Amino acid sequence: MWPRLSPADLELFEPFQAIKKNPSEPLKAFFFDIGSVLIDLDWDSFFARQHELNPEAKQFSVDRMMAIVRENQLMQKWCSGLAGPFQYIQGMLEAAGHSTEQAHKLALGVERLSSGVFAPALVKELSSLIVGPARPRIVRLIQKLRKHGFIVGALSNATPWHESDIMRTTSLHELFDVVLFSQDIGTEKPDPRIYAAAQHAAQSIFDSRCDALKLPRQLLSPAQLGFVDDTPVNVRAARSLGWQASLVCLLKDDHLNHAPQMTEQQLGEISTQSKNLVFADEAARRVEHLFTQIFHKTKV
Numbered sequence: 637m638w639p640r641l642s643p644a645d646l647e648l649f650e651p652f653q654a655i656k657k658n659p660s661e662p663l664k665a666f667f668f669d670i671g672s673v674l675i676d677l678d679w680d681s682f683f684a685r686q687h688e689l690n691p692e693a694k695q696f697s698v699d700r701m702m703a704i705v706r707e708n709q710l711m712q713k714w715c716s717g718l719a720g721p722f723q724y725i726q727g728m729l730e731a732a733g734h735s736t737e738q739a740h741k742l743a744l745g746v747e748r749l750s751s752g753v754f755a756p757a758l759v760k761e762l763s764s765l766i767v768g769p770a771r772p773r774i775v776r777l778i779q780k781l782r783k784h785g786f787i788v789g790a791l792s793n794a795t796p797w798h799e800s801d802i803m804r805t806t807s808l809h810e811l812f813d814v815v816l817f818s819q820d821i822g823t824e825k826p827d828p829r830i831y832a833a834a835q836h837a838a839q840s841i842f843d844s845r846c847d848a849l850k851l852p853r854q855l856l857s858p859a860q861l862g863f864v865d866d867t868p869v870n871v872r873a874a875r876s877l878g879w880q881a882s883l884v885c886l887l888k889d890d891h892l893n894h895a896p897q898m899t900e901q902q903l904g905e906i907s908t909q910s911k912n913l914v915f916a917d918e919a920a921r922r923v924e925h926l927f928t929q930i931f932h933k934t935k936v
Contacts, residue, residue: 826873
C-alpha cells in the first residue's frame with residue numbers, strides 16, 4: 637500500500653523555501669506525516685501473513701482481500717474513527733473470507749480460528765507488523781527545526797494502535813509540539829478539515845509563544861505552514877489550501893532518474909513495490925533534502 641505515483645507527482649518532490657512569495661509570510665510551522673516520513677512501513681510483512689486470518693481458505697488471495705477492504709472503505713473508517721477496533725477486526729475477517737456470522741463470533745473471541753489463535757490478538761499483531769521504528773535522522777531533523785524556532789507537528793492518518801506501536805521506541809508527544817491523528821479528528825487526509833485542525837493547532841501554539849514574549853498576536857497564513865507527506869493526493873490537498881507542501885519520493889535513484897521516460901502505468905506499478913523503494917537512512921536523506929533551503933536561510 638505504498639502510494640502509486642504518476643509522472644506529474646514527481647514535480648511535488650521539491651525543497652521548501654523559507655519565503656515562498658510574500659516576505660512578510662515566512663514559514664513558521666511544519667507538519668510531518670508519520671508513515672514513510674518519520675518511520676518505515678513494512679507492508680510486505682503485513683500482507684505475507686494475512687492468510688492466517690483464514691487458515692482453511694484453499695485459494696486465499698491477498699489482492700482479493702484488500703479489494704474488499706477498499707470497497708468497504710474499512711481502513712478509511714478505521715482511521716477516521718467511524719469504526720472501532722471490534723468493527724475493524726470483524727471487517728478484516730469478513731474480507732479474509734469468513735461469513736458475517738462467523739467473523740462476528742471470531743471478533744468477539746467466543747470462537748477461535750482453526751489454528752487455535754484468537755482472531756482479535758492476531759489482527760492486532762498483524763497491524764503492528766506495518767510499523768517500524770523512528771528514523772534517527774528524522775528525529776534529529778525535527779529537533780533541529782524546533783531549535784530554529786519552528787512549530788513542528790505530526791499529521792497522520794493513523795489509529796491508537798499505530799500510536800502505541802510507535803511509542804514503543806519514540807515519544808511522539810516529546811518529539812513534536814503537537815500530534816494530530818485522523819481518528820481523533822474524525823476525518824483523514826486529504827479532507828480539508830484535517831488541515832484546518834492542524835492550522836488551528838499551529839495558531840494556538842504560535843499565540844502562546846507571542847503571549848510569552850509579550851508580542852502582539854499575528855494570524856498565521858496558509859503560506860506559513862509546511863507539510864511533508866509520501867502520498868501525492870495529500871500533498872496536493874495541502875497546496876490547494878495555500879500551504880507549502882512537498883512530496884517525499886521513495887523511488888530508488890535509478891528509477892527516479894528514468895521516471896521521465898516511463899509511462900504512467902510503468903511508474904505506477906514500480907512505485908508500489910518495496911524492491912523499487914528506499915528505506916531507513918536513505919529514505920531519511922530524501923526528507924532532509926526538502927529542508928536544505930530552510931536551514932540555509934534561517935539563523936539560529
